[in-house]
Amino acid sequence: MQIGILSSTLIGPGSSKPALELQDLVDLPERVRGGYVVIGNFDGVHLGHRHIVQRASNLAKMDSAKLIAITFDPHPRSFLEPHQTLLPLTDQDEKAYLLRKAGVDEVIVLNFDSSLSSQPAKDFVEGVLVKQFEARGIVASRNFRFGLNRAGDAAQLASIGPGLGLVVELIPPQVDYDTDEPISSTAVRAKLALGEVKSANRMLGRRWTFEGEIVHGDKRGRELGFPTANIATGFGSSLCFGIYAVRVLVDDIVADGVACYGTRPQFDDGAPRLEVHILNFSGDLYGKQMIVEFVAFLRPERTFVSVDALKDQIGRDCALAKSYIGSDVEASTFDTDFAHILTPR
CATH class of the missing domain: 2.40.30.30 (Riboflavin kinase-like)
Structure with missing residues (x-):
């Protein structure tokens, strides 16, 4: 079939709810406090992202908590390297929809600016995740990087999190079943730059x-x-x-x-x-x-x-x-x- 009419029914209740965009964390709504969190750019919401979200969603449900996705706009690479063209894998609407479809309850978009980009990893965990979001737990990939100059890593997160009352679970990155290559947004972009659409789509799911x-x-x-x-x-x-x-x-x-x-x-x-x-x-x-x-x-x-x-x-x-x-x-x-x-x- 080459031409058809698309159904207008959305998948799941509330799945088209827009992301909450925040310039600062002063007026953080109560509904996004006290849950489990996943953090990242989530560009493309590829299979690796979805694996993390699904695990975090299961943990949140067992603890009768919400799952909050914290993401950023603009993309940190676009902010830090403004002269480099970054191929977009999703826009904010697509991203919010796909994250909710994977199991996220609320999508928070933080304004990525000089203040946020200069925040050391430990300060981000203490000041943002624990103090502002009052997070109970976080699920991240073992190759997770965050904070000033991406100096924070999964090992640091696992080290400081429990002392702050934060449950930390790290999971191995997902790999492409056909090539055993780790799945990442960077890998998807590299495939598209080479014209390897099939491989890119396989990583995206x-x-x-x-x-x-x-x-x-x-x-x-x-x-x-x-x-x-x-x-x-x-x-x-x-x-x-x-x-x-x-x-x-x-x-x-x-x-x-x-x-x-x-x-x-x-x-x-x-x-x-x-x-x-x-x-x-x-x-x-x-x-x-x-x-x-x-x-x-x-x-x-x-x-x-x-x-x-x-x-x-x-x-x-x-x-x-x-x-x-x-x-x-x-x-x-x-x-x-x-x-x-x-x-x-």
């Missing part, structure tokens, strides 16, 4: 998606007989240039497609742009939000001996994309109701 506004392009795709919906991304070269099999969600319609991310070397070799040709679809989409779900990498971007040769190749790309999408065993994000919360806000 779902297909990677990106949401953006459809903008006017140069209409060249229409002239070639393959009209495209164009999205400005800001990815730079952090996503591999090339052709992808994708699915899209726009106006509650799910459809298959072929996407090109790159600089269009056949024509202008300009700034990187995401262009999506939606199969078996026609209509005016300008100004609408679209979510693109990446299924597979088909080939690198390249030049051709002629425009006709390029058109022939695009036709083959479309056929190959249909084949990949039809045979892919990974569950589509759009086949659950996850994507409904990402429709235009």
Whole structure:
């Protein structure tokens, strides 16, 4: 099936509840005090994150407590290295939804600024986790790092936590079942930078998606007989240039497609742009939000001996994309109701 209507039913009660964004901890609500916590950027909410959350959720339930996820905005790497392009694996809405779906009760977003970034690890545990959140316990990966210059680690957390009345449980990092490579957001980004979409999706436990506004392009795709919906991304070269099999969600319609991310070397070799040709679809989409779900990498971007040769190749790309999408065993994000919360806000 190439085109269908997405159900609007959300998974689980309260699963679309937005995260609580805090500039400071002065007015921390009572409902987020006295629970178990998990801490991290949780970008992508990959299988490793979900394993930690599920274990922490079990502990919290046994102690009749809530599970609180503490995360940050902006991403610490974006704050500390502002000139480096960081490929986003989730936005805050997706992150909050996926964390709740995994077992979190409340999602807290702390403003990551110079004050927070300069806080030593021990001060963070004492001042934030124990004093402000009144946390009963924390579950973290054994490779957990935190605090000023990421000097704090899991061993330090396990050492100082119990003396402050904090239960600390450390669990080994999850690994990719196909390669035995440790699963991390950094590893997922590295896979996407190489065009290894299947590996990235396997680590995420779902297909990677990106949401953006459809903008006017140069209409060249229409002239070639393959009209495209164009999205400005800001990815730079952090996503591999090339052709992808994708699915899209726009106006509650799910459809298959072929996407090109790159600089269009056949024509202008300009700034990187995401262009999506939606199969078996026609209509005016300008100004609408679209979510693109990446299924597979088909080939690198390249030049051709002629425009006709390029058109022939695009036709083959479309056929190959249909084949990949039809045979892919990974569950589509759009086949659950996850994507409904990402429709235009």
